[in-house]
Amino acid sequence: MTTIIDGKQLARDLNAQTQARVTRLAQRGVVPGLAVIIVGADPASSIYVRNKHRKAGQLGIHSVVRELPATTTQAELLAVVAAYNADPTVHGILVQSPLPAQLDERAIFNAIAPIKDVDGFHPVNTGKLFGNLPGHYPVSCTPQGIMTMLHSLHQPLAGKRAVVVGRSNIVGRPMAALLLNADLSVTVTHRHDPQIRDLTTLADVLVVATGVAHLIKAEDVKPGAIVIDVGMDRGADGKLTGDVDFDAVKDVAGAISPVPGGVGPMTIATLMQQTVDLCEWSEQRGNN
Numbered sequence: 001m002t003t004i005i006d007g008k009q010l011a012r013d014l015n016a017q018t019q020a021r022v023t024r025l026a027q028r029g030v031v032p033g034l035a036v037i038i039v040g041a042d043p044a045s046s047i048y049v050r051n052k053h054r055k056a057g058q059l060g061i062h063s064v065v066r067e068l069p070a071t072t073t074q075a076e077l078l079a080v081v082a083a084y085n086a087d088p089t090v091h092g093i094l095v096q097s098p099l100p101a102q103l104d105e106r107a108i109f110n111a112i113a114p115i116k117d118v119d120g121f122h123p124v125n126t127g128k129l130f131g132n133l134p135g136h137y138p139v140s141c142t143p144q145g146i147m148t149m150l151h152s153l154h155q156p157l158a159g160k161r162a163v164v165v166g167r168s169n170i171v172g173r174p175m176a177a178l179l180l181n182a183d184l185s186v187t188v189t190h191r192h193d194p195q196i197r198d199l200t201t202l203a204d205v206l207v208v209a210t211g212v213a214h215l216i217k218a219e220d221v222k223p224g225a226i227v228i229d230v231g232m233d234r235g236a237d238g239k240l241t242g243d244v245d246f247d248a249v250k251d252v253a254g255a256i257s258p259v260p261g262g263v264g265p266m267t268i269a270t271l272m273q274q275t276v277d278l279c280e281w282s283e284q285r286g287n288n
């Protein structure tokens with residue numbers, strides 16, 4: 001029997017835990033704050049930002065959304081980030097990706113104070129992740145949410161072979177680091193490798209984040225493997241599908257996450273979780 005990993009239900013469970021933590025903070029007079037900055041009007045980004053704002057409000061997190069025009073300059077955006085860095089009511093800052101072409105996304109992420117970097121994109125935080133350093137730090141929300149999904153299966157992960165298809169800074173690279181830190185044997189590949197399928201068939205845990213709809217077919221998957229689909233591919237009919245041919249692969253995999261309803265809801269739930277983490281860590285440092 002294949003397990004369908006229900007990201008919506010897992011997100012509900014995680015959000016309930018986050019809400020309980022927000023309630024405990026409120027009893028001490030502390031309110032976690034999240035600032036989301038969006039530049040331009042990319043339709044998908046606008047939906048994601050609206051969903052983040054709504055979920056934060058539902059959980060009792062103070063949420064501000066700063067909408068900037070598509071013509072915003074680097075200096076203007078850096079000034080907005082600097083203002084939130086200095087704002088004590090804001091514990092987490094997120095700049096929605098992608099940014100318009102005139103903006104240097106990496107320089108913007110680097111300008112966010114590491115202790116407010118709720119996306120975990122700052123090199124101080126990625127350095128800690130890749131060094132598997134002890135202590136608290138935020139991690140990119142999609143791969144962190146995937147780790148929660150994997151743990152929900154209650155299967156030992158250490159010693160398993162993982163293959164990550166995709167090498168983006170938001171998903172592929174931090175995903176590989178998290179899996180390595182959990183003692184899996186990790187291979188990272190991408191869609192330019194002509195022998196990609198020789199690798200995917202070896203995977204006990206297969207994470208696919210390429211942006212190529214239905215790249216992974218049933219014959220590319222090891223029987224019984226855990227398959228996590230990070231794809232968000234919108235077809236000509238407007239329907240959302242993933243990078244994995246779900247209908248075919250579900251008959252081979254031991255567990256599989258659907259699109260929609262898999263990784264996406266967990267990304268937002270993890271963002272809420274990490275906003276509260278940052279607030280609690282701030283309190284532990286004697287702030288708030």
Ligand SMILES: Nc1nc2c(c(=O)[nH]1)N[C@@H](CN(C=O)c1ccc(C(=O)N[C@@H](CCC(=O)O)C(=O)O)cc1)CN2
Nearest residue numbers: 048095096097098119141142240260261262264265267
């Ligand atoms: N600063 C960031 N930018 C981006 C991130 C990120 O983590 N930080 N990730 C993605 C977009 N993203 C969140 O920002 C995101 C994408 C999708 C979903 C989601 O819930 N998807 C639903 C389907 C929604 C639909 O119908 O369109 C699902 O999978 O069920 C949440 C968050 C890029 N940018």
